[in-house]
Amino acid sequence: MTQSALQARTGTATSAGVSIHYTIEGAAGAPVLVMSNSLGTTLQMWDPQMPALLGHFQVLRYDTRGHGRSSVPAEPFGMAELGADVLAVMDHAGVGRAQFCGLSMGGMTGMWLACHHADRFGRFVLANTAALIGPASVWDNRIATVRRDGMVAIVPGVLERWFTQSYRASRAxxxxxxxxxxxxxxxxxxxxxxxxxxxxxxxGLLPQIEAKVLVIAGEQDAATTPAQGLEVARAVPGAEYLSVDAAHLSNWELPQAFGEAVGRFLGV
Structure with missing residues (x-):
């Protein structure tokens, strides 16, 4: 694919009053792959995969509500709203059907979409995720810390969970x-x-999913453990499971291996 053949555009979709920023890049007419980011990141989280994926897909990335250039809602929301945001972005971008890849919170969004809106999607890659991520007390403490002290108070700990010690030491x-x-x-x-x-x-949604699903887990992921990933794969009928030697942000730590796994599963 020549660089001149690739097209890129940005847009802002509206989902129940929330503005969702997105970009779509790739060759016109190529199949679309929606990519959903983790908690705390933006659509740039997928930068390591873009060179390889743009040879096969139009890649539709977006900033999850409350992140990046998307707006912060005034009211509480849940997975139904996060899933609806994806559909709003697809509609605004003129995409009727797509493949899906989400990591962590993005993977949870994918589970909800696979159950409730399978007609809009082909296959799903659910990476470094779980159907229930707890306990609630951990989230309550993190919410209180961020509200009191800002993001700077939690970033060191997040990075320790997201990347293996060897990666942090050698690739600072x-x-x-x-x-x-x-x-x-x-x-x-x-x-x-x-x-x-x-x-x-x-x-409770996982056994209802009929789409083809690949679950990717990081062997050193303490945030969403391999055991949790395996639970998802076993609960979704016919799902495939792949573990990689990484921590939570496996797409960043092992960009080539991650991209190749996604490409193989999606048939490129």
């Missing part, structure tokens, strides 16, 4: 963009999304 500069995304995240938006994850229990 490589994850600076992730640190920057976290520090720039609106504390109110972050707290609201923490509450959405805290209150989500999607375990």
């Amino acid at each position: 500069q490589a994850f600076e963009p992730v640190r920057d995304m976290l520090l720039r995240c609106d504390p109110a938006g972050y707290a609201a999304n923490c509450a959405a994850v805290r209150d989500a229990d999607l375990r």
